[in-house]
């Protein structure tokens with residue numbers, strides 16, 4: 001048995017295709033959706049933990065790619081250095097999953113790591129470089 | 136009933152002064168009216184914390200033995216300007232570390248520069264100083280490579296020619312095919328986002344729109360310490376269009392500010408990297424505004440919804456000086472998370488930190504209540520709306536080859 005964490009990004013037209021349940025059924029993979037986010041404007045993004053035989057994993061992911069899903073292993077996490085964050089708000093429109101978002105009342109910018117797909121788009125866009133890649 | 140600076144300072148001395156932040160003043164004026172508020176409140180504190188280009192530090196590192204006169208110098212490999220004297224340096228916030236690939240592979244990341252050196256000095260970190268010199272009879276030494284620390288410097292002064300912009304643009308990108316990387320942050324194509332950069336109702340010059348109290352000699356919060364306004368900032372442009380409440384409808388007044396870095400706190404002076412643009416310095420500035428009369432009470436009660444900023448296209452309009460603003464948005468709309476433009480909801484982000492601006496106004500309030508900060512009457516006012524002073528663009532003139 002092997003397990004893997006992967007990020008699926010689907011173009012809009014694939015959002016209705018039940019990719020994950022198909023993988024489970026046809027490739028005998030156990031799955032666990034760690035994070036999912038599908039917003040109307042953007043593509044769908046999902047972080048999935050998959051478990052199964054090495055061969056089934058390989059074939060299943062190849063099938064998903066054939067469907068037009070971008071498959072990326074999730075090996076690193078993005079974290080925020082809270083001491084460095086100035087709550088400026090330069091990241092909130094950059095983050096595709098709203099893992100970085102602003103509280104209306106205080107105008108503070110919060111980071112919800114459960115919604116983060118480690119796309120790293122915020123890392124160079126954060127002026128004091130509070131968003132960092134953790135290996 | 137008008138109040139004087141002396142009367143307010145006397146109240147500070149006696150511990151009887153009434154201070155509120157610019158946010159709190161909104162409610163006071165709503166409840167008591169401007170006349171009542173002017174009676175009740177003595178001082179309104181403000182704050183802003185955003186990237187402020189045109190910032191830098193002057194430092195005197197002391198004479199070595201034998202003596203040296205700087206020809207070229209670097210602080211942590213960031214070039215510093217030495218054409219002032221023998222051992223005086225000026226390091227500018229936007230100077231990029233030597234050897235940086237810049238935008239050779241666009242967008243460059245710009246990890247380090249003058250802004251970061253300034254923050255590290257204030258944080259008390261050792262900084263490497265390298266100097267080369269041509270050597271003279273009085274300054275014979277030609278090379279120097281050493282560590283310096285702010286504690287050992289004779290002077291280390293933050294000297295910023297332009298800070299604290301009174302209002303600013305909202306930056307968008309109307310192009311259809313490319314994201315752009317600007318000093319206003321990453322702007323996504325087809326109006327993908329809109330970035331603003333002002334503390335709005337908390338910002339110093341929004342609360343004193345005609346510079347009645349903030350002028351040359353005004354004591355301020357600067358980088359966590361007490362500093363001063365020493366001149367109108369570069370590009371000070373007081374004659375722009377104003378709304379009925381006197382607040383400019385775009386970038387207008389600016390301040391030159393100065394303060395002792397040895398007393399500052401690195402939390403309030405932060406080196407920043409702007410993706411694809413370069414480096415800069417985020418600076419915390421706050422002013423304490425005396426409520427001399429009803430008019431000042433009214434000015435300091437200005438609200439986000441009453442301050443508008445021009446929406447400017449940075450893919451073409453700004454870089455090529457083409458066209459005017461695409462529209463206006465007020466700061467309440469901007470802070471709500473999105474604005475409407477061309478029938479589209481555009482998500483908003485910002486570069487200036489509102490929570491930090493709030494903290495600065497609160498610190499300044501605390502200093503005054505504890506009798507640690509006194510108000511100063513400007514020795515001279517800044518040019519205002521009636522000055523006729525306007526911002527000029529460069530008029531280029533052909534350069535003829537020299538006749539030998």
Ligand code: SF4
Pocket residue numbers: 080084085086087088089090091092100109125126127128129130131
């Ligand atoms: S861009 Fe960086 S500093 Fe600004 S709010 Fe986001 S994480 Fe914090």
Ligand code: SF4
Pocket residue numbers: 078094095096097098099100115116117118119120121122123131
């Ligand atoms: S890496 Fe940054 S931009 Fe990407 S999802 Fe996580 S928080 Fe958002």
